[in-house]
Amino acid sequence: MNSQYTAKDFKNEQQIKWCPGCGDFAVLNCLHKAMSEIGVAPADTAVISGIGCSSRLPYYMGTYGFHTIHGRGSAIATGVKVANPALSVWQITGDGDCLAIGGNHFIHAVRRNIDINIVLLNNKIYGLTKGQYSPTTERGYVTKSSPYGTIEDPFNPAELAFGARANFFARTIDVDLPSTTECMIAAAAHKGTAVIEVLQNCVIFTDGIHKYYSDKENRADRTIYLRQGEKMIFGKESNKGLVLQGLDLKAVTIGEDGYTIDDILTHDATLHDPTLHCKLAAMEGPELPLALGIIRNVEGINYDQAVVDQIHRVQANTQIKTFADLMMSGNVWEVK
């Protein structure tokens, strides 16, 4: 893009207070970079967050920012966007902030399809409060609040988002900066709620939790980066691919068992029916690669625009232009 901005325009001088090595740093850098490419002025950008380590991010932005209260980021961002649709509105949130206390606002923002971009930093833990399990923590995981292991299954953020009828969902890993940046740029281009889940490493409480997928060495074999219109191919040698068998996705090796490149699925993030997106988002190792990239990207009516449209429609057909007009439009009599 031809943006007049550089990443520096989106930074500020605040001392950053995450633990050295925290995955949040990478996400912050990506956001600076992405915004510089998106080309909306810092003054026209608002970054909203709740509470959590991840939610501190707005302090490190050179834009307008609001570090609000725990879990309410989606609702507050909704208000910002509806009040002033000209702003580019971002919500930064964590797995606790977004999916525990903030779950309801999240699913309703997604359902309404407000044009905000939600960056969900998923470290599968409550970092800020020093290590309790979150709604994305795997069953059995031992944390300060689950000394004998948790006894609940986690949400898959993508599944929940699709259950709430999400039109845009992307997934990336903190260590993969170019992809994260790319997904952020795409999210900004999408009109409606865009959710980007970033698998983020917490060096203190869940160090290595995403290692199985994020390790440089195995990443190519254990993840697949989906690209619009391209074959679903992965693997160190780009020789593995995904095929559909009945309703099941299967990973195959091209050239083995009679599979050719033509058998491999082509990614279409714009399919209206979310079934395949949902299946892709649900893939897990070791049988299947973890899906990364933009899994779904569908156009829909976005709420903030619909508000504006409805106002225009009504205003085109009314005599009531001012408070005084309104007053005289009712059941009024005059005393002379």
Added chain:
Amino acid sequence: MNSQYTAKDFKNEQQIKWCPGCGDFAVLNCLHKAMSEIGVAPADTAVISGIGCSSRLPYYMGTYGFHTIHGRGSAIATGVKVANPALSVWQITGDGDCLAIGGNHFIHAVRRNIDINIVLLNNKIYGLTKGQYSPTTERGYVTKSSPYGTIEDPFNPAELAFGARANFFARTIDVDLPSTTECMIAAAAHKGTAVIEVLQNCVIFTDGIHKYYSDKENRADRTIYLRQGEKMIFGKESNKGLVLQGLDLKAVTIGEDGYTIDDILTHDATLHDPTLHCKLAAMEGPELPLALGIIRNVEGINYDQAVVDQIHRVQANTQIKTFADLMMSGNVWEVK
């Protein structure tokens, strides 16, 4: 079943205060009937609700009951069940109570798979507060709070439940008493969170909203009642069926276009993969019939049982049996 109870044992003398003709009456009757067949004593049954017309239901039960606050039924029912797993716990809720203010507790109860039965009376409106749109109201619908039509798409409760990883989901129509009763009985038998969506008519604010599907005349053609292990057949003449084409469900007529009974899908509510259940639940007219009956019914670990199991496991391996034991187990010194 061989229950010692009759419906009467689950009723009480309170004057019922729903509008004459309200669909809630039918659901109440079904619940009385279902409970009498389930065979759990009224004293061992707790019916919990939030606020709404539908949420008044506990007052009309001969069981223990708690009419709580708006949206919190799932959380309160969770507490009841975890505190005393021996109770049969039911939550009665409406589309507003459950999916607007109560959305977060609902998805988390479903995720945790607490063994409660949630009866969701969906009339696509806030009845008690006299007619505002709800999260299940169709886009464009005019209500008191949307004088120019709503500008949001609704949730499909099934999709949201599946997004939260529901193991049991059934759908029925208020006027179909036997099916509703049957689904309630199955929900009670299921260990874990069971959601039953009842399409309920509000004679005051959304009269006829479910008519397209509920009308006696067309019901057979416009809905399909799914039964475990049976072919997915519907229609007045039982000659229509569902087939899968790629990832799409299609309604066909048996004997036409070369389709035979063998092509028709067989319903298996116990499939672990929710994909097909999700597709079935998402079906809509006019192309496809609305799915009724038990759409998904899968076994999983339920939370309240897991709590008990974990306690037993820990207790089997500890010397700490009393408060006094606990006190002496730490870093203790004696002053003599």
Added chain:
Amino acid sequence: MNEQVKVKELDSVVIRFSGDSGDGMQLVGNIFSNLAAILGNEISTFPDYPAEMRAPQGSLAGVSGFQVHLGASKVLTPGDKADVLVAMNPAALKVNKNFLKPQCVVIIDEDSFTENDLKKALFQTNDPFQELDLKNVQVISVPITSMTKAGLESYGLDNKSAVRCKNMFALGLICWLFNRPIDSVTPFLKKKFSKKETIMQANIKALTDGYNFGANTHATVTTYHIETNEHPKKGFYTDINGNTATAYGLIAAAEKSGLPLFLGSYPITPATDILHELAKRKDLGVKTVQCEDEISGICTAIGASFAGNLAATSTSGPGLALKGEAIGLAVMAEIPLVIVDVQRGGPSTGLPTKTEQSDLMQALYGRNGESPVVVIAATTPTNCFDAAYWSSKLAVEHMTPVILLTDGFIANGSSTWRIPDLNVYPSITPPFVPDSIKDIWKPYLRNEDTKVRYWAVPGREGFEHRIGGLEKDYTTGVISTDPLNHQIMTDTRQEKIDKIADFIPELKVEGSVDSDILVVGWGGTYGHLSSAVNSMNASGKKIAHVHFEFINPLPKNTHEVLSQYKKIIVCELNLGQFAGYLRMKYPEIRIDQYNKVQGQPFMVSELIDRFTKLMEEK
């Protein structure tokens, strides 16, 4: 009873229309009060719905009433008891038995007083009047249903539609009773039934039949003649309830301040009509988001405020409880926000359709930490307009959340309202950062006089900044955990609110200013307290009245006013919250209390009794 036609000349009269929920009593009540207002009467009305749920037809729980008080000069309440009751069925009679004046007129629909109807209303005998011990009443028993049907035979209506017109027959009767020309009614019916010509005609016919029946009948009763106000202030008038007035106040403030209006809300009785009213106002560009819950209601509003709108959220008590945490955020972020709480009977779900003043302490203190906000209480249905306007003004100009307390009584009650001229309302000037101080500006730079920070709205270049709920450094606005700074910020937030006392009107004592006794009230009890005080003064019992609209901060002359009276009695519809608050602020002032927690407004008569007793006490 029933002697001959006498025309009573009255100063004011209270009429209560009562019937089953389906009988259309709200409609006739509304029409009649409008009519009266147009003809130059002052009015005050109050609808008395059954609880939210519909109850069986004919049952006590299903009774729906509408009371209107009309008079020649200022009418302050809808009245304690009725001079005339229209009871469309036995349940309506029973429910209202304690609200009838001696010698009042009761009009009943004979056709609905059958044995069956009496049973539904749980009467034991066939003589409801005797059973209720109603002796001194003038009963006009009219076969309203059958006469309505008979009169409409030629209209080709089905039975149900014809019967539905019986409320108009009743209205016709009342018009006769009060010397009101029925042609003034027809415009209302024409508007209401504009799309149903036959129904409109049928309604007019029933109305006329009712009027004529009254005029022709030999069963004569007192009829009434109310003076009309000869010299009302010139201008345009309408009749308005408190919720609508609140909505209009916000709209007016938005227009005056030049800020777009945003409402984030979740439906809840009895506040929902504010949302309904504002949702209609797309014509004026009002944005309403019906949220998933109350927390989202206030949080969307906080977001909208951050983005530069005049932001409001509306709710009732349980909803306010849910908003507490977010109000704290608005306190800390120092952004404008109007929070409307239409109080209802509590605690918990309580009595959702009833009125109460029991959210005062919650409004003042229902949040963690030291988090002062402005609290304003509207006094009457029409005052809701001014109170909402003032709430917006203070919120915007002082960068603070303002909680506006109204209540179920004034929210649903209505009175005549002279349409305001916005030009004479004080201006509302958002404290936008002037470009001139760009160099020294920091997000929490304050006007040192008012302690108000400057507002830099997103979209403005060069003022990008971050705010949040953590404590901030007084000078730089960045997060600070410094102990002394926290003290300074805490004191400053308090001082900012305290200083608002310089910007609000002082108290004005009404009644006999120089008496020994001062009646103190706040919010929605104004009408009743004022009526009681006026009536006592009129009968020579000197008593003064002061009424609080501004609760936090209190008006500057509060102490001065209170300290001038020997006896002070604080009257409120709770267990004494405002009394406690005053004691906290002015422990040296001795205060008596009069409290009532019954889901009902005061009765003027009980107030007069209490005040008279207080006078007599040594």
Added chain:
Amino acid sequence: MNEQVKVKELDSVVIRFSGDSGDGMQLVGNIFSNLAAILGNEISTFPDYPAEMRAPQGSLAGVSGFQVHLGASKVLTPGDKADVLVAMNPAALKVNKNFLKPQCVVIIDEDSFTENDLKKALFQTNDPFQELDLKNVQVISVPITSMTKAGLESYGLDNKSAVRCKNMFALGLICWLFNRPIDSVTPFLKKKFSKKETIMQANIKALTDGYNFGANTHATVTTYHIETNEHPKKGFYTDINGNTATAYGLIAAAEKSGLPLFLGSYPITPATDILHELAKRKDLGVKTVQCEDEISGICTAIGASFAGNLAATSTSGPGLALKGEAIGLAVMAEIPLVIVDVQRGGPSTGLPTKTEQSDLMQALYGRNGESPVVVIAATTPTNCFDAAYWSSKLAVEHMTPVILLTDGFIANGSSTWRIPDLNVYPSITPPFVPDSIKDIWKPYLRNEDTKVRYWAVPGREGFEHRIGGLEKDYTTGVISTDPLNHQIMTDTRQEKIDKIADFIPELKVEGSVDSDILVVGWGGTYGHLSSAVNSMNASGKKIAHVHFEFINPLPKNTHEVLSQYKKIIVCELNLGQFAGYLRMKYPEIRIDQYNKVQGQPFMVSELIDRFTKLMEEK
């Protein structure tokens, strides 16, 4: 400085361990205080974490401290200022500069005072002591890091692991300074590193090296000898912080009442440790549900209470705000519930890791409607046990929600605790409906003495019933909108709480009971107020002290006590909430205030100053 070894005999001493978050200061602080306690000292400790977020290594924001106050007899606070500071880096020195006594000893790790380290702590020069104007201190500068490493060469540890042992070297030094035998330390290390033999040995080695360094060094300083308490009460002792004591109090109450314990909670600083502690107690059958939010936390607890458990929920201020609506439900439903609020700095997110007493008003009034609850405030870390026990007892026996207020200071602070004998604690008897009254029982049938309704727990045949948040009929318990009934129920709910005054201990005045001046406090300021008062009385300045643990209802003799003093000063860590509450209740009593809102506890010295001034005022 640095003359020769002197042994100082002291009554009490304050030691502060301070370093970077990663330096293990909490661990050595803990071990040292345990050690002291075991050797017969009274202790009071307070960890002073940085804000929740980790800050860059070596930065001011990253400093983590642990203060311990040990003494021969009752030690009431962790102490205002330190006699000895261990500063592992320049940042630690800087952060603590205002908390040092004159002539105190400062031990620094020479290796961490390089130019680079000084820069990280924003020093301008190379002489930090001069720059901070610290003159009257005795500095022991020891190359702790390098000596630790040198001592561990033979252990085959990587550099990081070896350096990590430096905290033990420092501990060894301190043991030497305080004449503490280091063999008492080894059991702690054995336990802590039981699974890592080499690490354990390395730690012991570093400890010994530190001790020996002290003993052998020629850089002599004052060393200390603290008397040990000769006659402590016999029994078993441990050392406990307030959050753990709170958890234990609930466990004890559950055992005594025979009810299973249930906690529904959502993590929040500084309350989370209560959840952690109870989550561990599966052995005792405790059920904890970590909920999706605070509302679910309290709602699951309400459900558990309905189902017959002893139910609790734990949170801090912002979480309490979210629970307001549900507390109202518990009030209306009249079920037992303990709500623990560990207060922190507010408003909004405020100062999450700091202490404050600013949730009092919220606890009393933060809900819609007239909804009285019991409010109790714990006074010290160990008193949290009793306060939690009492909260449970009153909740269960009086069928009411109880809000237990603790605060960040006592929650994280710890002291020596004599392990209680549950047999001497009062019994807890749930008011289960007796079978004998089955025939007349209704869900809201009350014990007319206490106004407590009987408890019928689901599962019991013949008592099936429905309750809820709507107003109920006094006699039958079914929904009622009757005005008078609402008044009666409102009054009854209030009366039920008021009557609890009959069941709680009366106030006991401490200090010089017969002086003119009364210091009034509540909750977690007990230690500081008491220390100040004791010290003044010891120096002949007569002053009395009364401390409130029961806030609502107030103890029965409150008015009597207060009215005996000429001057009353209410001291609290807020802007005067309890003072206001007392004025509301007893307007005739004149009250002064001393307030501090700095996220910090009082300092004993500032209290003494203030009280002395008050004495001198006419």
